[in-house]
Amino acid sequence: MAKRIDVSDLNIYYGNFLAVENVTVSIEPRSITALIGPSGCGKSTFLRSLNRMHEVIPGARVEGKVVMDGQDLYAPDVDPVDVRQHIGMVFQRPNPFPTMSIYDNVAAGIRLNNKKMKRADLDTLVERSLRGANLWNEVKDRLDRPGAGLSGGQQQRLCIARAIAIEPDVLLMDEPCSALDPISTLAIEDLMTELKERFTIVIVTHNMQQAARVSEQTGFFNLSGVGQPGRLIEFNSTEKIFSNPDEKATEDYISGRFG
């Protein structure tokens, strides 16, 4: 299931503004790749370009290639809707559908792709997804209650359950713990370590300890000034980035000298 992604010479534009410049990187399957960097450096934009979510902003476009297992995601005949079915996403703030129950939230994506599924099969899938997100035991008695009634950390795990229910190849996480307390954060990090057995995970985080704790590979984004495009400064194994990075800027950032 998990697939590798090869990005080559990717430029991301909002209208005429070049937001991210010239990114070339390979993301390994069944591993966690962390993207770190100061605010506004384009790491979220880059993440959203991997499943074409940045296109919801009018005028957004890319040059270059994003290839997942031989398929260019930006080829002219590729529908962004299909891309997003294979590359799931978890957002910065938990966003379960407020009008749906916990059950319906998890089933939402399944129902989009497979409308005729039997209730029993759906039950099984919902339970498996919630177990996969380490949430089953906490919600199994109130599946018909609104998802918005859960705590922030539970809501975020509900969103993860919703994302993994459609069995994507890749899971993108955009600062998934920035709105959570430390205990909920720990629960999500444990979950990520379990999920990387099945999915390719890319996570954007402001929390460098988090990147060091969970990821195998780390990319450092930076920009040379306001209005300048963001660039991928260094991409290396997490161990190397946090002990002996190749670039001076990376070392300055992880040692807290700026950002």
Next chain:
Amino acid sequence: MTATRTPSDPAAGRTVRRRGDRVFAGSAKGAGILILVILAGVAAFLVAEALPAVTAPGEDIPGGEGLGAYIGPLLFGTLLAAVIALLVATPLAVAIALFIAYYAPRRLAQGLGYVVDLLAAIPSIVYGFWGIYWLAPRLVPFYEWLERNLGFVPFFAGPTSATGRTMLTAGLVLAVMILPIISAISREVFLQVPALHREAALALGATRWEMIRMAVLPYGRSGVIGGAMLGLGRALGETMAIALVLSVSGGITVNLISSGNPSTIAANVALEFPESSGVDVNTLIASGLALFVITFAVNMLARWIVNRRADFSGAN
């Protein structure tokens, strides 16, 4: 600083309140009380003036068969016209609002929004003229077709009115009149759906329509119902357009395309009032009271519908 207590500290007993706060709280409370006083005043007037008609012997009421027999058909006509209007206008208004909010290019959306809002500024008597002189004659062939092909449905039993001034025409004119308010309110609530929820749907691989069904419509549901209720309020109380368009004769019928239609309460008051005196006036006011009660009941019903799923409204 450590020793001073903040003004909101409950242990401090009486809380300190700024004068600006007191003035604002007072005027807001005053406005709230004022609306209740006005409502109570209107209700009291209606009850007091309707009472003579309620107590009068049946033969003194116009028609000579008592108050119920007089108001019943009017009430039926009012509700029928309003329901037709609502059934036609609500889906159309929601579609317009969705188009403006999520499909139209920005410039077109703005222009279209203005045009729809402009519809609300046209006086209702103009809609009435439009209904009589433009819409009604053009609907006659359509009504004839309905009678020929769907005549077995009681709504379209005929015989078709030669002028087209039927209950269905009146309902359609009302639908055009209430379209702006419903679509304006729907548009606003659709635009307020948080980007977070819309992106959640898109990230699951939803198309734009699926995104609207998953995230936008459920979130906007209570707003759409609220808009529809405002539209319904206007349709129930609409006077001039109905008075002009509807050809009135006879009592309760569900036949929508014939020339025999029950009138509506507001139109009936407008048409009969200049000729009335004594108990007749009280009767008209009693019909107004009935409309007042109906509107109240409809609004309560709408509240109940909205609150039934309050947990899932997205407000929490």
